[in-house]
Amino acid sequence: MIRRRYWNINLEEMLEAGVHFGHGIKKWNPRMAPYISATRKGIHITNLTRTARFLSEACDLVFDAASRRKQFLIVGTKKKAADSVVRAAKKARCHYVNKKWLGGILTNWSTTEMRLQQFRDLRREQKTGGFNRIPKRDAARFKRQLSHLQTYLGGIKYMTGLPDIVIIIDQQEEYTALRECSTLGIPTICLIDTNCDPDLADIPIPANDDAIASIRLILNKLVFAICEGRSSYIRDP
Numbered sequence: 526m527i528r529r530r531y532w533n534i535n536l537e538e539m540l541e542a543g544v545h546f547g548h549g550i551k552k553w554n555p556r557m558a559p560y561i562s563a564t565r566k567g568i569h570i571t572n573l574t575r576t577a578r579f580l581s582e583a584c585d586l587v588f589d590a591a592s593r594r595k596q597f598l599i600v601g602t603k604k605k606a607a608d609s610v611v612r613a614a615k616k617a618r619c620h621y622v623n624k625k626w627l628g629g630i631l632t633n634w635s636t637t638e639m640r641l642q643q644f645r646d647l648r649r650e651q652k653t654g655g656f657n658r659i660p661k662r663d664a665a666r667f668k669r670q671l672s673h674l675q676t677y678l679g680g681i682k683y684m685t686g687l688p689d690i691v692i693i694i695d696q697q698e699e700y701t702a703l704r705e706c707s708t709l710g711i712p713t714i715c716l717i718d719t720n721c722d723p724d725l726a727d728i729p730i731p732a733n734d735d736a737i738a739s740i741r742l743i744l745n746k747l748v749f750a751i752c753e754g755r756s757s758y759i760r761d762p
Contacts, residue, residue: 532584532746534577542738545571547719557719560731569719571731580743583714583728584750590690591617591754598681599744600702601694602626606740610694613744614680617751620688621680622702631687631705637678644674644682687711692747695734696721716743 539545547553547561547569562572587597597619601610607623614621622630630637647667650656656664691706693699693715703725706713715726716734723729733739 532581532750534580534584534746536573536577539573539576539732539739539742542733542742543736544576544732544739544742545573546733546736546739547571553719554722556722556724557717557731560717560723560729561719571719571733576731579728579730580732580746583730584746586712586714586728587690587692587747588750588754588757591751592757595689596620596684596686597690597692597751598622598684598688599692599694600626600699601740603695603698605735605737606694609737609741609744611680613748617748618755619692619751620684622677623680624677626699626702627677628701629705630681630702631711632708634687637681640674640678641682641684644671644678647671647674648682690714692744693726694740694744696725698734714747716740 547557549567550564550569553561553569557569560572560575561569563570590597597617599610599614599619599621601607602622602624610621610623613619647670650667651671656667659667687709688711691702691711691713693703693706693713696703696715696717697720703713703715707725712727714728714730715721716732717723717726717729718732718734721729723731730743732743
């Protein structure tokens with residue numbers, strides 16, 4: 526059962542981060558109507574009361590999951606989200622994808638596992654000086670492969686199976702990842718702007734997905750809940 530806790534989510538903090546700013550009224554998804562409170566200068570304004578409610582619900586979920594040693598994957602590949610995703614994932618000891626999502630990472634897990642094993646083998650060869658014992662041409666080719674794998678799979682190099690919960694920044698940008706989660710029945714928490722479809726996420730968090738401050742605030746709350754959940758597990762007998 527999910528344990529209810531207080532996550533210190535307040536409207537003033539969200540206003541300062543610009544969480545309430547949506548897209549222009551011409552770019553909206555009508556299914557977002559229940560999450561929009563007003564229109565200002567041609568821009569939809571998100572109802573922060575509902576944002577706070579769904580964010581609190583998401584924090585409850587990840588806290589409970591973390592307390593049961595579940596694994597998380599954070600996905601955010603657009604430029605404004607990439608750095609925040611890495612920081613959040615490392616702090617909460619989560620897996621992450623912050624570059625291009627390679628189709629089939631989850632739905633074709635057997636292939637992903639082979640790529641990850643190749644990645645680990647190349648890293649081991651590099652660390653042990655194996656590249657120095659082979660022809661320069663071959664070494665250069667392996668280094669290029671390693672660099673490619675590091676860029677796209679570096680955030681999941683320790684993932685040994687499918688994640689239990691996936692946190693997605695920008696539903697539109699990460700639609701392929703979202704569909705893979707839906708196909709596999711993996712619960713998703715999605716940061717959704719006014720141009721998104723809230724029905725596609727298990728827990729939608731209505732928020733500005735273009736502002737770094739907004740993305741960071743949402744991730745910080747979720748990361749705190751995950752860390753608290755992990756600590757709860759450690760304290761339990």
